[in-house]
Amino acid sequence: MCLRDLTEYRLNKEGMVLTFIARRLLGLPLVMFGVSLLVFGVTQFLSPELRATAFIRSEKQINQIPTIIKEYGLDKDIFTQYWIWLKNILQGQLGWSSSSGRTVGDAISIYLPATVELALIAIIPIVLFGVIFGVIAGINRNKWPDQVGRIFSIVTYSLPTFLVGITLLAFFYGQLHLFEPGRLNTLVSLDAGLTTVDGYLLFPLIFKGQWFVVLDLLKHLVLPVITLTVVSSGGLMRVVRSSVIDQLEQDYVRTAKSKGLEQRTITYKHVFRNALIPVITLVGTLFFGLLNGAIITETVFNYPGIGSFAARAALQLDIPAVLGFALFAALVIAVSNLIVDLLYGVVDPRIRYD
């Protein structure tokens, strides 16, 4: 390929990437519209009376239900209700979340930061464990490291999150008085003069140099991160192992070997990179799954993330919050798929966007 051809190829590829991104972004509102229709439609299976109970706090208020139905227009036809809701959404109003006592937008914005911090920290050991032990198992196929890794991954993959969580909590916190549940010790936060512990904390605190608070924050993350690593890295390890084995059987590996390339170079320069392609999807899914809330982990460790918010909203039939969360989750998934697709291209230049 001459220089002119190469430049043309690159320009074409860049153009294709931009078109691909634009096309996917343009499709995003459509996806969200579809999700909103679906979720809204599902909520309409609940009678107006049942939806009205979200607004009452005690069975003593049971006879207020007809008034509440009228007040919130819950007895209007589905199209009118959807139209009202959609109009509000288009004006940036996701509605009032009765389960959290604030607007849905506010609720997402105060619960999301804790989850983002947990996801960012947790994804590191999950990927390190999954990839390192997956590669070791793959290149040692059917030898003892592979057998041990296989047992480990199957056991951890099958372990229920709540069991891992409460066992860790009972031992480390209950017995050793280490790693308190929650996000931050209240007294530490008061000593640090924090006016709120809602929102992003880790990076602002690092930026301000409030190291004793950072340390406390990290201590609170230890058990949730270990739990997520234990339950999530096993699956990743299996995928990495299979992918490595698959790559080791490819013709190019044989060719490289016959050319006299060292096994280490073959493994880490060629096999590893190619084996990463399917892993990207899984890591992307894991990470963005964590962003949508690790409900059980957050509940066991009293960690104030978006998962606990969504679970409470669903249990309390808080329809605006459920709808708002569904839209948020759809957005996260759509964007994450886009990012994963783009990363494919980075890792594997053969992938085309047309």
Next chain:
Amino acid sequence: MKKTLLLAALALGATTLTTASAQSKDPTVLKVVTIEGNFATFDPAYCYDTACSNVLYNVLEGLFTYDGDTTTIVPALAAEVPSVQNGGISKDGKTYTVNLRKGVKFTDGTPVTAEDVKYSILRTLIISSDQGAAGLLLEPFTGNADLLAADTKLTFEELDKMITVKGTDTVVFKLAKPFGPFMPTMVGFGYVFSKSAALKAGEWDGTGKDWKAQINKDISTSKYTKVQPVGTGPFMIERNDEAQGTLILKRNDSYWRGPAKLSRVIIEGIKDDNTRIQKIKTGDADFGLDGAYPPALLASIDSIPGVVVIKKPALTLAGIFMNEKIDGKNTNYLGSGKLDGNGIPDNFFSDKNVRKAIAASIDYDSIVRDLLQNNGRQQSNVLIAGLPGYNENAPKYKFDKAAATKSFKAAWGGKVWEIGFKFPAFFNTGNSTRQKLLEMLKKNVESLNPKFKIEVRELPFKQILKEAGGNQMVMWSGGWSADFADPYNFAQPFLASDGNYPRNMNYKNETLDKLINQAVSESNPAKRELLYAKVAKMGFDEVPFVATTQGLSTYVQRDWVQGRNFNPILLDQFYFISKK
């Protein structure tokens, strides 16, 4: 539920391995755990649940309060408790004149005036939120508990005249009828806060201008959803970590009774039972609010070194409710809809014999011993322990299969016994006590006659509420906790035609209505007690519902906590608490 208990047992197992008791940390900071740390509101006009009430009782005060853990009314912001003898209550029982305690100031330093008292109460009456407790306050003033609506016939002037002020220190309440529980209602819901601070915050201006716009205005428009009104209480909200579900109260150093011993109270919401157990075990929590620990785990929690479990009678009453005119539309609850062994007619429970038979088929001793593990006692009527006029020797339903058989044989002219029936009985998901109670009832009833069939079914709590409100429920297990310590708060919802349960059960008894009205209007306490005794006896004889048990409140705490009051209405009053 079983899973939760198993896991909690695991956690407790690990817990009891430790022999050394944890030490009290931070002697002036009280750390409290509860299940739900998110507060729907701090606005007295909207607050009705236990969570927000527990906060408001510590940051605001009313004219009256209860003395310690009793239900004896003593003055708070009032100089004295009004009575006919001291001239505070008019002879006809319709006018209450209350003088304010001198020198009391809000936390912003401004003095408490009669105008503040008027504004605070009137605002709740006018907002009339369907999510709050305004109905309870409206009843003495307007004569009924109906909330105000936009088309109310009442004028602002009429409402305004219900509460008037004399000078800065005297407030006069004019009631529509003599109302015995007026002061207990004021203890529970008559929070006083600063009018000037409310106006500054952008709340209602207290005048008739646009007053109708206040009626049932959306909770999201309240300025007190996230912050408290400025009050006089021993504590103030310092910080509300909404996402974490943690609320921090700090001491009001200029509190009129003197500053509290605690400098701070941290209320932390923890949803997982196991996590709450670990918190109390490590000493990171000093105590749990009432109900923070499931009854099934209390015996094990009690065995943790340094942790104590205290039980006190709660003003609650559980019962089994039977609908006398079931709306069978959109459900399959009536089966065939006939008395043919495959269903029931919609008015099946309107025959008192059926209800009596159900009452005689419940094994009350087993409920108390096995289901409640002695965390409760049998009560057969609305006059429960802790209320004035309670009679321990009042008649109680007895588990008596012979009596149940006799009543079933007499029901519907003998057809019930001859043909049999089939109907569902409901409990709310997750409530294993109610589930087992109904399963015991089913077993006992079905053992009387093979043609009798009861299906125990579960539904989400809100579904039961919804269906009971729509008169669709057939039989269900439920319960009530007091809003204020007066027999009226049980007689009315359980037995009056316009009460919660009778409305859902389509039960109407004019004699009972008359007696309840007479009792609530009677200002002589001795006479009231006699009237309520009659109400309770009639409620017992007529069996519109089957009262089963009165619960016990369970308080879990570390042994270093001192001075904790166990008031059934005012919940935890942090002012009296200290740590060793």
